[in-house]
Amino acid sequence: MEKYPAVIILAGGQSERFWPLGDKNLFSFLGQTLLEFQLKTLRQIGFRDFIVVANKNIDWWLKEHFYDVPKLEYVLQNNNLKGMGGAVLSAKQKILAKPGRPLYILNCDDVYHPDLHRKILKHYQREKADGYLAGYRVSSYQPLGYFIENEGVIQGIIEKPPSAKMPSHWANLVAHLFVNPVDFIHELEVENNKSIKTDDLYERALGKLCQKKVFRLVSYRDEWKILKYPWQVLDVADYLLSQISFKVSKDVRIAENASIEGKVIIEKGVKILGGTKIVGPSFIGANSIIGNNCLIRESMIGRNCVVGFSTEITRSYLGDDCWLHSNYIGDSVLEKDVSLGSGAVTANLRLDEANIFAQVKEKKVDTQRNKLGVIIGKGARLGVNSSIMPGVKIGKNSIVGPGVVLLKDIPENQMCFAKQVLEMKSHPYTPHAEIRAQFKRALKKGN
Amino acid sequence: MEKYPAVIILAGGQSERFWPLGDKNLFSFLGQTLLEFQLKTLRQIGFRDFIVVANKNIDWWLKEHFYDVPKLEYVLQNNNLKGMGGAVLSAKQKILAKPGRPLYILNCDDVYHPDLHRKILKHYQREKADGYLAGYRVSSYQPLGYFIENEGVIQGIIEKPPSAKMPSHWANLVAHLFVNPVDFIHELEVENNKSIKTDDLYERALGKLCQKKVFRLVSYRDEWKILKYPWQVLDVADYLLSQISFKVSKDVRIAENASIEGKVIIEKGVKILGGTKIVGPSFIGANSIIGNNCLIRESMIGRNCVVGFSTEITRSYLGDDCWLHSNYIGDSVLEKDVSLGSGAVTANLRLDEANIFAQVKEKKVDTQRNKLGVIIGKGARLGVNSSIMPGVKIGKNSIVGPGVVLLKDIPENQMCFAKQVLEMKSHPYTPHAEIRAQFKRALKKGN
Amino acid sequence: MEKYPAVIILAGGQSERFWPLGDKNLFSFLGQTLLEFQLKTLRQIGFRDFIVVANKNIDWWLKEHFYDVPKLEYVLQNNNLKGMGGAVLSAKQKILAKPGRPLYILNCDDVYHPDLHRKILKHYQREKADGYLAGYRVSSYQPLGYFIENEGVIQGIIEKPPSAKMPSHWANLVAHLFVNPVDFIHELEVENNKSIKTDDLYERALGKLCQKKVFRLVSYRDEWKILKYPWQVLDVADYLLSQISFKVSKDVRIAENASIEGKVIIEKGVKILGGTKIVGPSFIGANSIIGNNCLIRESMIGRNCVVGFSTEITRSYLGDDCWLHSNYIGDSVLEKDVSLGSGAVTANLRLDEANIFAQVKEKKVDTQRNKLGVIIGKGARLGVNSSIMPGVKIGKNSIVGPGVVLLKDIPENQMCFAKQVLEMKSHPYTPHAEIRAQFKRALKKGN
Secondary structure, eight states: OOSSOEEEEEEOOOOGGGTTSOOGGGOEETTEEHHHHHHHHHHHHTOOOEEEEEOTTTHHHHHHHGGGSTTEEEEEOOTTSOHHHHHHHHTHHHHHHSTTSOEEEEETTEEEOHHHHHHHHHHHHHOOOSEEEEEEEOSSOOSOEEEEEETTEEEEEEESOOGGGOSOSEEEEEEEEESSHHHHHHHHHHHHHSSOOOSOHHHHHHHHHHHHSOEEEEEEOSOEEEOSSTTHHHHHHHHHHHTOOOEEOSSOEEOTTOEEESOEEEOTTOEEOTTOEEESSEEEOTTOEEOTTOEEESOEEOTTOEEOTTOEEESOEEOTTOEEOSOEEESOEEOSSOEEOTTOEEOOBOTTOOOOEEEETTEEEEOSOSBOOOEEOTTOEEOTTOEEOTTOEEOTTOEEOTTOEEOSOBOTTEEEEEEOEEEEEEOOOOOOHHHHHHHHHHHHHOO | OOSSOEEEEEEOOOOGGGTTSOOGGGOEETTEEHHHHHHHHHHHHTOOOEEEEEOTTTHHHHHHHGGGSTTEEEEEOOTTSOHHHHHHHHTHHHHHHSTTSOEEEEETTEEEOHHHHHHHHHHHHHOOOSEEEEEEEOSSOOSOEEEEEETTEEEEEEESOOGGGOSOSEEEEEEEEESSHHHHHHHHHHHHHSSOOOSOHHHHHHHHHHHHSOEEEEEEOSOEEEOSSTTHHHHHHHHHHHTOOOEEOSSOEEOTTOEEESOEEEOTTOEEOTTOEEESSEEEOTTOEEOTTOEEESOEEOTTOEEOTTOEEESOEEOTTOEEOSOEEESOEEOSSOEEOTTOEEOOBOTTOOOOEEEETTEEEEOSOSBOOOEEOTTOEEOTTOEEOTTOEEOTTOEEOTTOEEOSOBOTTEEEEEEOEEEEEEOOOOOOHHHHHHHHHHHHHOO | OOSSOEEEEEEOOOOGGGTTSOOGGGOEETTEEHHHHHHHHHHHHTOOOEEEEEOTTTHHHHHHHGGGSTTEEEEEOOTTSOHHHHHHHHTHHHHHHSTTSOEEEEETTEEEOHHHHHHHHHHHHHOOOSEEEEEEEOSSOOSOEEEEEETTEEEEEEESOOGGGOSOSEEEEEEEEESSHHHHHHHHHHHHHSSOOOSOHHHHHHHHHHHHSOEEEEEEOSOEEEOSSTTHHHHHHHHHHHTOOOEEOSSOEEOTTOEEESOEEEOTTOEEOTTOEEESSEEEOTTOEEOTTOEEESOEEOTTOEEOTTOEEESOEEOTTOEEOSOEEESOEEOSSOEEOTTOEEOOBOTTOOOOEEEETTEEEEOSOSBOOOEEOTTOEEOTTOEEOTTOEEOTTOEEOTTOEEOSOBOTTEEEEEEOEEEEEEOOOOOOHHHHHHHHHHHHHOO
């Protein structure tokens, strides 16, 4: 028996709900793409064989990084094969080429603590079941798929049952180890050939297989972060930051009266100017400059950013090459190459303090957050003194004019200006030199 | 003779001109209500018996604090008995119940230096007059009531004479000690039964009494602060701050690179973060957090406030539970539970630098100030980048939208948003990577 | 032969393109007017005799400073004699009064390195030519006048030839030494009597003279700054700052946690408060106050300014008596007595990052800059949260209202307000005390 199964990472989805951000598999955290992060984590545990089921957006990245990861295979997801089931079937040839090789199936956009992989691996290495499926212990109802379970053995899966009909407290978490993946491929093909057009092909096939074979439940209670909606970047970033250790490159210039508190990673070439405070956990990517009198709190900042004078960045994500200047960025995501004029701010709390809803395609989605700022795509520009309302999304390369109060999403490559009617008239005032002199005298008395 | 007279504190008025702030008797300074402050000050001097003539707003407070002040009696002002005279008559039964007890009459909303009370007391204890009335030495004409005085004995009162007809430079200050208050009650009743419907019942009765009995003038030249209009909170706060001694609770966290200058009171549980400066005289109430890189100058800040990054508060009053964030608050009053979004600012100086007028009911009132910010009632919320013009008042629980330039008062429980017409079109620009690179090189050369 | 020629400084122009700023000859740099600066520089080199050809704006200044400069003569430019040629002819009588005195002609608004004057002087003192003309080595084509030159001797001048027809790489720089100025006066008169109505009288006469006499080229490759357009104040200031030496008056108060980096001149009486950084080269004029948490970078600041809390001034010029407060001033010129409300900012970069054009009389002029803020005339006032777009000019004494986004120049003595339509309605929200409590708990955990 192989000590380590091959890992198949499903990264074939279209990231449509992730708009205005780009492909989620290539979204960068702590200086690496999510896919890279997943591969690296798994390699550190011991996995060596990888199959990535890719969408066409990430094809270039795989080509470029192919030689970085030994024994990496990849395949584009077949357009006619949708969802997770379709993703696995797209890799059918690669899987069948080595039929005796066990297979560990993961989603690229599900982030778990690495201990889950270790735990599943341990079960696999010590026990004799046909497979091992991770179960996530839910404390209160959520609309997920739940296992029917009996003494640690899974009997089936029920997708999104009503709260009263939950068969167990174990939600199906995509961390599925198949000792004989050929069985699963077979089951997927049988289900796929039926005329059922629901998108739960994977779950149906897995449920059927559970009835025939012995699949053990591997329980998990730690963090589970999903990258589906763009604001979930904040959850993933927050979780990954919570795992970091303090590491400041030697090649960093930190002013004497700057201060750093808590765990931070500061990469090479970073400059942190005077009067600035960095509160961890935070990450600052290579060659970024954090200007004077700034505050960075619990945030992830990319490479080559310039954070100008008196800017606050709190619980936010900035990609590479962002330029800020006297802004407040709270609970926000700026993908990359985003620039803000002086005084542009995010509102990250509704005035009524209620949960923030975001437009996702045709739907208003409850973000489950009462603190959420703005989500900005690549290359966007915000004018001075602009104000962006909670949960608003700005398409890539779009421009928001000075003084705009942006209440709604704007598409890509748009310019959006506020029409302002100015009233001009001549005025009769003369400057009051003695009033200023009086203010000045008051100042002289003070500090 | 009793060594200390009973004190009657008149707190029965309706605080109508005090809008949008609540009852002025319960307005909190240095962590205590004005009424509490008056009672405490008088107890420190030695007074022990108190009668408070209350309005119905402060009834609950008196009930709650009744046992804190031994020998406190209180009575609600009779609705049919208006003004100061009516207030005293409302307490008639309490006064007549102990007819031999001398009575010292004060307004709750007049703030004097405690030495005035000591001085009047000394006169009373050493001399044999029928009463002692405080006279405030005015240097230039103001529309007040003035004593007719002869060798220290008051012959009568003239209400608001024209400047040319001032009978003396001694204005009638409500700090009136009556050795036999029963005489005054009698005089008030006689005047009250006349069909004169002016609101100077108290002064008419006092004037009559002066003609019959010997009332001595007790001169006073120190501060006299009145709490009638809401901006006068600033005058009272300013005066009370000028009297404080330095006192920082042990249970306070002050960052190493924060600095404190001058006299301050900082109560327990306060945190002052780095890069922040507190300039006295200032008061910071228990458990408030003053964030990074702030400036607090000559201000009174309540309990449980959170003053966020890079906020300046100058010569202002903040009640409990206020939340600020990158704001400028100058010469302003925020009653309680007021929150401001990032970049919301007060304008505290007209562009023509003239005196600021405020709307009080139907009238524009000259505030006599050229620096005055905003007056905000309880529970109000201000959006990001909103701008509030000098002297504007915001009713309690009202919401001012983002980017609003507020020129006029808004009533209570209102939402006020600026309509902004946005023009959207697609744009042909492509990012100029080389321009940013050039800016970056310029930065590299610098600091 | 006289060791030092007399210097004639041409300061007779009308500064029309310099609007909204006042007379350019009297524009103040490093605490002195440009004219004063030129005179002082020349006196340091050794020149002693000066003739200033003035316009009527600077007449008062010359009268006032006449006795400061020994041997200063001045004459008003004759209204009927335009341009540089007219300026020289306006001084004809002064020149002819001492016919044997050599003459060194300079423009007040051309700023060169003083070494140029020294170099020309050295040529004059050692050689036997009829005159010496400075030539500026251009590396790429600019629309200037160019010398026809042969072995260091100038044969003529061609005004603004097309790029392909440049007779040499030596542009005519107005630093012209005439050993016998009478010849030049003669030539100017001959040309002036012709009916040609072009404005190149000076160049035509000089060209003619070059054909008859021996004028040597004196080459120059260092800085050449011209003060024609108002944004060129920044170029001149930048150049003059690059020449300063570190000099901090003893009578200056710099807070312990303020920091100074690079070369600065700080004049007497200046106060620099805590948390502030000054980055050189910078100049801060006498008695100015730089408040807490500010950043001053590569800027020239006049006397008696008050720069309030958290203001950034970068690569900018502020004249005397300016008051700022939580502003961002980038690449901007504020002439004198200019005040900005809190949150007023300059946009100094177009959102498309292209070159910035400015309106100059009827024309749009390419400023050749992609970073340029605002140009503000004397006595102007900007309201809180106003935003001024790149290259916009504000006439003297004008007022820009709060929240205005100013896209275009405004004339003098105007008030300009934005009409804002407010929508008001009552709202049903009640404050969520428990949400704030939850935020507060989150804060408690942090820093």
